[in-house]
Amino acid sequence: MDLTCEELKATGATSKLDYFPTNGFESKSPSFNDQAWEAVFRCAPAALSFNDLSGRFTAANPSFLRLTGYSLEEITKIYAFEITHIDDRAECQMYIGKLINGEIEHFDLKKRMFRRDGSIMLTRLTVSLVKDQMGTPLHLMSMTEDITEKTRADESLRRHKERLSAIMNYTNVGVNLVGLDGTFIEVNPAFSAMLGYNTEDLPQMTMKHIIHADDLPQTYKNIADLLEQKISFVRTIKKMLHKDGNWIWAEAAVSVAKDMNGNPEYLVALIQDISERIESQSELKSGKEQLRKAEERMRLATEAANMGIWDYNPVLDTLEQSERAHEIMGTQEQNLAHYKDILHHVHPADHALVLKIFDQCFQSPDKSYNDGFNQIVVRVLHADGETHWVQISSQVLFEGANTSRTPTRAIAALLDVTEQSQHAEELKNARDAAEVANATKSSFLANMSHEIRTPLSSILGFSKLLLTEQGSDQDRAFYHDTVVRNGQVLEHLIDDILDLSKVEAGRMELEKVQVALFELIEETLNIFRHKAQEKNITLCLRSTGNLPPVILTDPTRLRQILINLIGNAIKFTNQGGVEITAGLSPSAEKEIHIKVEDTGIGLTDEQKLRLFQPFSQADNSTTRKFGGTGLGLHLAKRLANAMSGDLRLVESAVDKGSSFLFQFAVEVVPAEEIFSTPALDDFNFDLNGLSILVVEDSPDIQFLLVNILESSGAKVVVAGNGEEAVAFEALQAFHLILMDIQMPVMDGYEATRQLRVQGCSIPIVALTAHAMIDERQRTRDAGFTHHLTKPVNGSELLRITQELTSPLARRESVQCITQ
Missing domain, CATH: 3.30.565.10 (Histidine kinase-like ATPase, C-terminal domain)
Structure with a gap:
């Protein structure tokens, strides 16, 4: 919603607006400055906000509200630190202190902020202190800029540059970046070594210093065609001058790098020393023979890398493959005559992937699929029944350009990666097994906590009742039997744990x-x-x-x-x-x-x-x-x-x-159990006039809680599960609800959620045998007011009951729920 000048004053942002800048405003109306400020504040694209000196938001313009997702009514009820990431609060508070103390006039910092939907954004915050004419600090004025995407873009650019740098520095192919004026902007070590220079020497030179004079005219023409976008890529062979004075033959692949506006920025050249290849081919006149030798060199390289080669002609639908490719695929030569014959040896689960690549390249070529390169890993079934993982790296060659181009050939390199894939699978299985084990043990610890604390709660509570000398002889006998029975449960449980430890250690x-x-x-x-x-x-x-x-x-x-x-x-x-x-x-x-x-x-x-x-x-x-x-x-x-x-x-x-x-x-081996019991504190609280609902499925715990609460004057109603509790809440009002977590039919979490949805603002205390920290957080998230861990301490129970049922606590609870 828009904020008018009068509304701004009403929120407490300022009692008068004459301290805002007025330079450049002229009007006969004395209120023009207020109106001008109102218009600027409302219409400014920048996210602007005001806070009082305690940090509470007093005003915010529409841009700020859109940025954070809050309405004006919502934002003016909270403080800046509430939407500031906890790790950034201290730094922000330090600068605000300096600002108020007059040590600085303003400050800028980056901090993380929470939007209303809980998402986090990275912002740049600019804060100034607004003073009155006497110099007294009045308010903090802030401008907030969401820099999340910019930061991500910067990080992406940084990673991109790192990858480019890695390629530049570690590839054995010469790479250089050439300015539009012909000077070398940057060269990699491979290119410098190719010409015998240091990487610091070449940036002081231009292309004409190293390219043979006979090749310069064609080089300049190619560059002109690239810059005029007549071609997007050029590959040439030329002579380059080595530092020792000798000429080498080099193959250069050149393209244009463009800026964000699509304008040429510099040239990217990939250079390979092909002197040996040129020398070996100097006697050959036929281009076909040159291609044959080039392919032979490629095959030698792939064989050295233990790779197989496929050569596919999509026009004739013929497939040739190297001997190593046969070994990798587990085939005989006659088994693979055509491309789709591959499917007979590929695992059925990977058929769809292979067909997708084939269709993309040959059946209905994707015109936006620029480089024609693919790399996939598929499972191959050998005749002996073994499954091998094969990495297939393929390059499709095209004739024509853009939408008129057609595939004419595909070369693929095959590499058996079974060992690596199996290792990765073993690591994944081990990780999955570890995660399952951790989850299982976490569940065990939670159940163990419940199984120990539930009887322990009865032991402590009924022992305390025995010490109070209250109740008839029959009641006291019941108290005693309950303590003994639950103690035996604990003993059996601990014996199981100890025996398991002995068995696992082989010491039984x-x-x-x-x-x-x-x-x-x-x-x-x-x-x-x-x-x-x-x-x-x-x-x-x-x-x-x-x-x-x-x-x-x-x-x-x-x-x-x-x-x-x-x-x-x-x-x-x-x-x-x-x-x-x-x-x-x-x-x-x-x-x-x-x-x-x-x-x-x-x-x-x-x-x-x-x-x-x-x-x-x-x-x-x-x-x-x-x-x-x-x-x-x-x-x-x-x-x-x-x-x-x-x-x-x-x-x-x-x-x-x-x-x-x-x-x-006829020779056997079993085990035993043991347990321990703490004590319950004395308690003496006055709960007269209070009506309390106890939601607990254990009869022993029900009896204990009822006795503790009624002995202090409270009226207690008992429900055996969460479903009964929801029904009770619909019939009568209670001052407090004690809610067990683990119960049949409906557990405490679901019951509390339903009560809160129905508008119940009564304090609800979780009773749980789970003592884990994350369990406490989970109860708070579910809508519980407080958390008590079994075994129940009588004094703590009564203290919390008295605190949560005080008039002030009830009012705060209602406000908390309604907000």
Whole structure:
């Protein structure tokens, strides 16, 4: 929107405008200066803005608003540092300080700025200090120029010059740049060495100093034709004077370099010493013979480089190739008579690429395709079944010019790059594998944090409740049982981690004691009978009849594998049952087979592929229904291997169940778990009158949070997942929402996003077992007001609750959400 003079004054940009320059303005109207300034400010193509001395934008002209993407209303609500890249703020602030202190009159600097859409632009900023007639600083006046594209262009030009310099300095072809007056502007080392000069000598000379007098007239004519654009390129053979006084034969290819306006700027010449070739061809009269020898030289060069040659005639559709080309393609001479015969030996996946190049050059030549050069890499199938990677560099030769030209010949150089391609593929595979491993371990760490902190939160919280001497004996017994149960979970988890470390390091030691196998399996099964009864599923043990009564093995490790298999079967089975079958292997008398079958949720094909991988689970999302670290099956399989056995998935189908087979020699190897517990701080806060919504799927954590909050006077409502939370929010107003991140049905991220979209401005505190820094950033980005890490510290919870529910905090929260 345009900014009028009066609006400019209203924004606080200035109380009077008589300090703006008035030279050149004449009018009888006393307000002419204001009107003139308004017109200049509004219509100026330069991006102009005003800031008060604190940095807040007070005015901006349309050019500035277009540059940044903000409206006037938006820009006058923010400060300059907010749209300045964090790495550039300190330098900018330093110059502003000097400007205000009178150390400098203005300053220019480059800095990065954020547009409204979040994109970054590089700008040149010119800032002056506006003072009143008394010299008192009033405002900062800035002119901003977007130099992003210019900087990119400069960088592109720099890289282009570097590439040209590299070509000039390292090619063995003589290169020189010649001014339109015939003086050498720049020469490369190869050209200087060709004539016996130093690179510093030739720029002091002109063409007539080194070109034979007999060749000068034609040289000048060629240059004139180039400058008049009668021709775009010329190739000539001439004699040049060596520093030692001898003449050499040189082949020169010359073209014109033009400036941005299309005007000739200088000549570019590529020079090759062809003295030997001229001398060897001096006896030959025929141009065809000269061409034959030139081709022979080319073939020798390509053979020296271990390259094969194709020579294709598009008029006759005939293809000739060198012996080395046959070797590279794995063909016999009669196999490749025509160009498209190549397709019979090219991998099918690369057919489209070859046909595209062929059609572009010969079937429907692209007239804008100037140089006719192509380079591709394709896979070639040899008769022995091996696949080779071949680089094909081809040059198409044309007759005629511009739109009337036609292809007459194509020369291609073939190079077997199988080794390089395989190396590149191996590097790519290694990089991909490393990225997958890093992602898998990151997911494992996040899950591990959740699996540790969730029971730890219950332990700390219920331990604190035990110390407060509140609640009935029945409640205190429940508190105690909860602490013990969660402590056992932690112990089991840590033992898995320690055992995996031992197995991976090859330091796991096995016992060999007498074990009553059936009784051990039955005892292990009894651990899960209560859980099976709760889920109303059957749990049975069956022996094939040939099970030995006593075996020599490690009972601890055997029990550990069985606990993992049976525990998983019960965890993932909601109806039907779990059956364990034990007996001797039908093929080996000293090998035990234990089969665990369930009627649970089963596995998809994708889940089967990563079933026994470490740190991996079938479901890694935050809404996953089942917990776990992803270590269990991997550890169980490693333990089975250590017991001279194996653990494998026999079969599994989605919604039909799974079957695992554990087999081991009558000498076994399993492991154990350990865990630790911190304590909860004392808390004493008054939350009377507050209504708080707790969104948490864990009953233990629900109970803990409700007790902590209600003991301080708050009224607490509980939701079991994010979907319930969204429904609660639609029914009643709360002062605060405590939101778990990982929940079934709908996780905390999605619930918070939906609440914010609905206009909910209530403070929402994330409760998460993920302690990673990026997790905190992710919660902020999702719309959470604060972040608390499990295990929940009671004092911290109450302190944050009290802070976020204060009247001032609620007002700030509403403003933050509405903005």
